[in-house]
Amino acid sequence: MKRFAEDPSIEAKRRHPPPQTVDPAIEALVNDVIGQVADKWTMLVLETLEEGGVLRFTEIARAVGGISQKMLTKTVRQMERDGLLTRTVHPVVPPHVDYALTELGRSLGAAFCGVWIWAEAHYAEVESARRAFREREAAGAG
Amino acid sequence: MKRFAEDPSIEAKRRHPPPQTVDPAIEALVNDVIGQVADKWTMLVLETLEEGGVLRFTEIARAVGGISQKMLTKTVRQMERDGLLTRTVHPVVPPHVDYALTELGRSLGAAFCGVWIWAEAHYAEVESARRAFREREAAGAG
C-alpha cells in the first residue's frame, strides 16, 4: 500500500504539532464505526423504523422505496449484527418476521436527526452549487 | 425492476394510512442528498477540515488516514461540486492546492457532529454487539 499516512518523513516534517485530543486507536475505531454506519440504506432503514415502530420485512421495503430484497436483507442483517435492531421470527406460515430498533438504534437515529434536518434545509443549496459547478466547468472547457 | 414499492396491491392493503407529513418529491430529493453526502470519505474529510481549517491535499490525506490518492481526489472534487468546500490552486511549483470548508460545509459538519458524538459514545457497544452476534451465530451453527 502506498498510503500517505505510512510515510514517516511526512509525519516528521509537520511544522505544527497535530492537536491530538483523542487516542488514535480510538479514533480509528470510531472512523470504522462511522464507515459502517454511514450507509445510505442503513440510514433509510433507520429512519423508517424510527417513525414506523415495529415493522415487517415488506413494510420496511415499501417505506424505504427502491431497495431490492437482497440489499434489504443485507442491510437489516448488518444492523442486527451491530445491535441497532432486533429481528423476531414468528414460526408461522407464511413466515412472519418483524424488526424493531434497539435502544442503540434509536440513539443513532436521534444522532442522524441533525443530518436529516440539514438535508431538508440545504438540499436546494447543494443543487444550485452543482449547477454553478457545471456551468463553471462548461465555461472552463469552452 | 421488481421493487416492492412498485406493487400497487401492497399499497392498497395497508391497514393504517401512512403519516404523510412531507411531500414525497421533496423526500426523494432529501434521500438523494443524504445518499450522496452520507459517504464515509466525505464524512472523514469534512471532519478533518472542520478541525484543521485550511489544509493541503497531503495534509488531508495524512489526517484522514488510509485513503488513497484516487479516492481523496474524487471525494474533494465531489465536495467542491456540492459546494461543501473551496479548492484554491496556487500556481507555483511544486503545486500547492488548499482546501477550506464553505459555510454550507461547516453547517453539514455541525449536523454530523451528533453522529460523531454517537460513534465515540457507542462504538464499544457496537463492537460487543458484533461479538455477541458472532457467538450466537457460532452456537447456532455448532
Add this chain to the structure above:
DNA sequence: CCTCACGCTCTCCTTTCGGTAACTATGGAA
C-alpha cells in the same frame, strides 16, 4: 546530471454494490 517535492491522472486489478430472476417451505384457499 539526478532526485525530490506536490497534486494530481492514468491504467490495471480485485472487491463490493446492487439488480433480476428463480428457487425454497408450507398451510390455506380456489
Add this chain to the structure above:
DNA sequence: TTCCATAGTTACCGAAAGGAGAGCGTGAGG
C-alpha cells in the same frame, strides 16, 4: 391440484468502489 403469500436464499450479471503503482511537470537542491 395448483396458486398464493412471506421472507428469504442462491446464482448470475454488470456497474461502481477502491487499492496499487506508474507517470507527469518543473524548479530547487545536491
